[in-house]
Amino acid sequence: MATLELVWTQSDLAMIGPGGTGTSHTLIGLGVAAVQAGHKIRKFTAVDFVETM
Numbered sequence: 001m002a003t004l005e006l007v008w009t010q011s012d013l014a015m016i017g018p019g020g021t022g023t024s025h026t027l028i029g030l031g032v033a034a035v036q037a038g039h040k041i042r043k044f045t046a047v048d049f050v051e052t053m
Helices: 023-036 046-052
Strands: none
Touching: none
């Protein structure tokens, strides 16, 4: 993840975990790094994701 390989290969990433374990914080950090590297990102909550299906 530190090399943003998921971004370069245009892979999807989902993290699931109990509240308070840092999953959202980690994904936001990865998203910020991707944007700083010139990529576009999309962030969905679980509710948003289910509603789009």
